[in-house]
Amino acid sequence: MSLMPEQTLEQRLDQKPGHGMPEQMLEQPIMDVVNLVKEYDGDGGGRSLKRVAAPVRAVADVSFSIRRAETLSLVGESGCGKTTLGRCLVRGIEPTSGQVNYRMEDGRSIDFLKATKQEYKAIRPGIQMIFQDPYSSLNPRMTVYEIISEPLRAFGGLSKAEIDERVRTIAGQTGLDPSFLKRYPHAFSGGQRQRIGIARALVTRPKVVVCDEAVSALDVSVQAQIINLLKDLQQQYEMTYLFISHDLSVVKHISDRIAVMYLGKIIELSDAKALFRQPLHPYTEALISSAPRPDPEVKKERIILQGEVPNPASPPSGCRFHPRCAYRTSLCEQTEPELRAMKDGRLVACHYAEELNLQGVSAFGPGASLESSRNSASVQQELASLV
Numbered sequence: 001m002s003l004m005p006e007q008t009l010e011q012r013l014d015q016k017p018g019h020g021m022p023e024q025m026l027e028q029p030i031m032d033v034v035n036l037v038k039e040y041d042g043d044g045g046g047r048s049l050k051r052v053a054a055p056v057r058a059v060a061d062v063s064f065s066i067r068r069a070e071t072l073s074l075v076g077e078s079g080c081g082k083t084t085l086g087r088c089l090v091r092g093i094e095p096t097s098g099q100v101n102y103r104m105e106d107g108r109s110i111d112f113l114k115a116t117k118q119e120y121k122a123i124r125p126g127i128q129m130i131f132q133d134p135y136s137s138l139n140p141r142m143t144v145y146e147i148i149s150e151p152l153r154a155f156g157g158l159s160k161a162e163i164d165e166r167v168r169t170i171a172g173q174t175g176l177d178p179s180f181l182k183r184y185p186h187a188f189s190g191g192q193r194q195r196i197g198i199a200r201a202l203v204t205r206p207k208v209v210v211c212d213e214a215v216s217a218l219d220v221s222v223q224a225q226i227i228n229l230l231k232d233l234q235q236q237y238e239m240t241y242l243f244i245s246h247d248l249s250v251v252k253h254i255s256d257r258i259a260v261m262y263l264g265k266i267i268e269l270s271d272a273k274a275l276f277r278q279p280l281h282p283y284t285e286a287l288i289s290s291a292p293r294p295d296p297e298v299k300k301e302r303i304i305l306q307g308e309v310p311n312p313a314s315p316p317s318g319c320r321f322h323p324r325c326a327y328r329t330s331l332c333e334q335t336e337p338e339l340r341a342m343k344d345g346r347l348v349a350c351h352y353a354e355e356l357n358l359q360g361v362s363a364f365g366p367g368a369s370l371e372s373s374r375n376s377a378s379v380q381q382e383l384a385s386l387v
């Protein structure tokens with residue numbers, strides 16, 4: 001693919017049409033996540049030298065559905081629980097409680113977390129993960145062939161010739177030359193290593209793929225190639241993606257829907273276009289406002305989030321976002337808002353979603369000006385008088 005060097009990522013992605021799954025397929029959930037909780041012991045899992053007594057609720061009672069063949073993106077700041085949630089879905093780590101109901105091809109729904117050995121064997125190859133760091137996620141002592149074929153060998157059931165056929169097919173589809181298969185990962189660039197990681201994840205022909213910051217470590221031009229590759233493969237195999245990213249400018253172009261996470265909770269889940277056009281949660285508004293936009297001429301006031309992300313071991317009372325929210329009232333300090341459906345079916349966890357008229361962007365290009373919106377202090381006063 002030839003790319004003009006001065007093109008933005010947005011323009012590059014727009015060169016290919018988005019995937020166009022039939023409407024009725026998009027509507028079918030392939031996974032229902034119900035009341036999922038993941039707590040870590042309070043020692044930071046070796047990440048922190050300080051011993052913290054309280055457990056860290058990295059995923060704090062999360063429920064949502066993933067529709068068949070859609071791309072659902074999961075966004076939020078570092079530490080909000082995206083990776084933990086993604087890894088729970090593939091059982092890379094065991095959740096503390098909850099359900100991950102996986103819908104089989106025959107229509108049966110099975111809780112993957114309580115699957116029998118036989119059910120696990122049937123479901124697990126169908127749910128795969130692509131990792132962020134192509135440098136550390138590949139075993140340096142294995143050849144590319146061994147790396148890609150490993151899941152097939154682990155799950156069993158295929159002859160040597162069938163494995164060989166699958167490996168060569170997926171290598172070709174991910175743009176890997178057959179001569180690469182004999183070589184070791186250190187011989188490759190970041191983009192090529194990510195292609196190896198993708199080939200490894202897709203060799204089992206999964207139905208659901210969790211892409212965890214799959215392009216974050218790559219240059220912008222390589223990001224566009226990898227995203228286009230993922231989109232092409234999604235169309236070909238009718239796969240469902242849960243695309244984890246902190247980068248809204250990437251997510252915007254691949255998502256059917258977007259879930260926004262804050263401190264272990266989903267606080268908004270919307271159709272992607274609607275979310276960018278008019279966010280419903282003040283945190284989403286701030287994330288959109290702070291995302292990079294390609295056109296330096298666009299004068300738009302950025303919303304600077306106040307303060308740090310609170311410690312997930314002792315989340316704030318009421319709405320977890322309230323200490324950083326410009327629109328907060330005493331209700332927000334006391335009562336945690338449920339994730340609830342609005343009239344149009346969008347989900348939001350904010351007491352004032354109906355009243356706030358939050359600002360989005362039309363296309364990361366000229367966006368609605370924040371100056372034209374009600375300023376946060378006046379909204380705050382108005383809302384205070386309501387409670």
Ligand SMILES: Nc1ncnc2c1ncn2[C@@H]1O[C@H](COP(=O)(O)OP(=O)(O)OP(=O)(O)O)[C@@H](O)[C@H]1O
Nearest residue numbers: 040044045056058077078079080081082083084312
């Ligand atoms: N193994 C672990 N033991 C203890 N705490 C953990 C462990 N892994 C993650 N955490 C904590 O759980 C919370 C969520 O982390 P997680 O990595 O899931 O977030 P994230 O949104 O994916 O962030 P990032 O993009 O930085 O990876 C953080 O407070 C993190 O410190």
